[in-house]
Amino acid sequence: MGGGAGISAPARPRTRRNAELGLLLFVIGILTVYAAAMEGNAVGSVTPDFWVQTACVAAIFGVAHIAVRFLAPYADPVILPGVALINGLGVAFLRRLDLANTKAAQRADLSVFTGDGFRQLGWTAIAVFGAIALMFIVRDHRSLSRYAYTLGLTGIVLVLIPAVLPARFSAINGAKLWIILPGFTIQPGEFAKICLLVFFAYYLVRKREVLSLASKRFLGIDFPRGRDLGPVLLVWLLSLMVLVFEKDLGTSLMYFGLFVVTLYVATERVSWLIIGMGLFLGGAFLAYFLGKTVGGPFLNFSERATTWLDPFGDANDKGYQLVQSLLGLGTGGLTGTGPGAGQPTKVPEVRTDFIFSGMGEEIGLFGLTALLVVYLLLVERGLRSAINVRDSFGKLFAGGLAFTLGLQVFVIVGGISQLIPLTGQTTPFLSAGGSSLVANWLLIGLLLRISDAGRRPAGGSPSIGLGGIAGGGGGAPVQIKEMPTEVVR
Numbered sequence: 313m314g315g316g317a318g319i320s321a322p323a324r325p326r327t328r329r330n331a332e333l334g335l336l337l338f339v340i341g342i343l344t345v346y347a348a349a350m351e352g353n354a355v356g357s358v359t360p361d362f363w364v365q366t367a368c369v370a371a372i373f374g375v376a377h378i379a380v381r382f383l384a385p386y387a388d389p390v391i392l393p394g395v396a397l398i399n400g401l402g403v404a405f406l407r408r409l410d411l412a413n414t415k416a417a418q419r420a421d422l423s424v425f426t427g428d429g430f431r432q433l434g435w436t437a438i439a440v441f442g443a444i445a446l447m448f449i450v451r452d453h454r455s456l457s458r459y460a461y462t463l464g465l466t467g468i469v470l471v472l473i474p475a476v477l478p479a480r481f482s483a484i485n486g487a488k489l490w491i492i493l494p495g496f497t498i499q500p501g502e503f504a505k506i507c508l509l510v511f512f513a514y515y516l517v518r519k520r521e522v523l524s525l526a527s528k529r530f531l532g533i534d535f536p537r538g539r540d541l542g543p544v545l546l547v548w549l550l551s552l553m554v555l556v557f558e559k560d561l562g563t564s565l566m567y568f569g570l571f572v573v574t575l576y577v578a579t580e581r582v583s584w585l586i587i588g589m590g591l592f593l594g595g596a597f598l599a600y601f602l603g604k605t606v607g608g609p610f611l612n613f614s615e616r617a618t619t620w621l622d623p624f625g626d627a628n629d630k631g632y633q634l635v636q637s638l639l640g641l642g643t644g645g646l647t648g649t650g651p652g653a654g655q656p657t658k659v660p661e662v663r664t665d666f667i668f669s670g671m672g673e674e675i676g677l678f679g680l681t682a683l684l685v686v687y688l689l690l691v692e693r694g695l696r697s698a699i700n701v702r703d704s705f706g707k708l709f710a711g712g713l714a715f716t717l718g719l720q721v722f723v724i725v726g727g728i729s730q731l732i733p734l735t736g737q738t739t740p741f742l743s744a745g746g747s748s749l750v751a752n753w754l755l756i757g758l759l760l761r762i763s764d765a766g767r768r769p770a771g772g773s774p775s776i777g778l779g780g781i782a783g784g785g786g787g788a789p790v791q792i793k794e795m796p797t798e799v800v801r
Contacts, residue, residue, distance in 0.1 A: 329377075332377060352652065361424060390689065407427070454703055468508075488560075506713075517708060566737070633665075641669055654670070665738065667743045688718075702766070
């Protein structure tokens with residue numbers, strides 16, 4: 313017997329793609345039942361083609377699953393099914409709104425290849441294939457750091473474009489967040505957040521040691537030196553410009569929150585969270601006060617804050633949207649009226665900003681809680697991907713991507729439930745709209761890429777020369793060290 317006969321080769325790590333496939337089949341089952349129940353209540357009977365739209369959704373996510381098998385075989389098996397469930401429910405609910413906007417006698421004959429439901433299905437296909445293309449192009453997430461300054465500048469330009477355009481080309485419902493073209497609108501800020509995240513992660517990898525230095529200790533918390541506050545103040549001013557000139561609290565909170573949380577992850581200093589919270593709340597209060605006294609560009613935010621404080625007592629009916637949202641949630645109660653049995657069209661903008669309220673009337677508090685748990689699970693798996701990946705840039709980038717998703721949900725759900733003033737944000741993967749859907753699927757594509765790198769066996773990940781990563785703006789080379797971590801599977 314040879315000397316090495318008793319040594320067995322190490323077992324190949326499991327990719328967990330079959331687990332992902334099983335979860336996807338479970339998701340398709342849920343969507344099929346939901347579609348049947350929705351048509352049964354909205355139409356009065358289940359039509360023979362109720363399953364067609366769900367089958368199209370299944371085909372799209374089936375292609376995504378096959379792509380992940382080849383492009384990111386070690387990626388987290390929960391991320392894709394979780395997003396598929398939320399996205400599929402969004403398509404089905406938009407189909408439900410199409411039925412509600414059709415006369416009762418004609419609903420049974422309404423084609424599944426028409427209306428907002430079919431349009432959202434088309435955007436889903438575009439978004440999923442966009443995420444697949446991104447994973448194909450970006451074979452190693454660390455390569456993005458080469459273009460950090462270029463992407464950062466691109467992100468700032470995308471944020472500011474709606475602010476400088478005339479209102480007729482950028483404003484919808486008071487918020488200047490769009491580029492409005494004949495027959496088409498795009499929300500550039502949805503793509504800006506990804507570009508800015510690349511820059512934030514790259515910048516903080518380089519500066520985290522300096523930003524971690526403490527100046528004074530107060531109440532057991534180490535606070536940074538005054539001269540290190542420059543980047544935070546700069547991003548704070550940018551977020552206030554978004555709040556004042558684009559007239560949207562949610563987008564402003566999104567950009568500033570992303571930077572502060574990424575800064576906290578990089579330095580592990582709680583003081584940055586305290587400083588960030590204080591700066592944002594102070595800026596928002598200042599904008600509200602100036603709106604009350606001076607008016608001008610501050611007036612819109614002041615009016616939104618006033619409506620938030622007392623939506624039922626607004627003499628100008630500016631609180632009508634929020635009132636209908638609260639009534640819809642209250643009507644749903646704990647268990648809801650049932651899919652297709654409510655009156656979601658009474659809530660303004662139910663297909664976009666208030667889709668969570670419309671669904672809440674029909675699936676109730678229990679259903680909304682389950683939906684929020686799925687979002688929470690996606691955020692948790694994103695943070696786990698950040699823990700697993702071995703390089704500092706990947707950790708900050710994945711943590712920022714996961715937090716972005718969670719913050720979007722907080723901002724929109726907080727707005728429709730009167731926790732914070734209303735915003736112009738859309739519910740990720742659920743609301744109608746191509747910009748939001750495509751941008752968030754690109755975010756998921758990047759999370760899958762980073763998750764694959766973190767769960768891949770040591771030595772099996774694609775290599776990239778990181779000895780000198782020069783930012784797109786000509787920054788000095790930076791060394792991104794490999795950080796050994798325990799891989800949680």
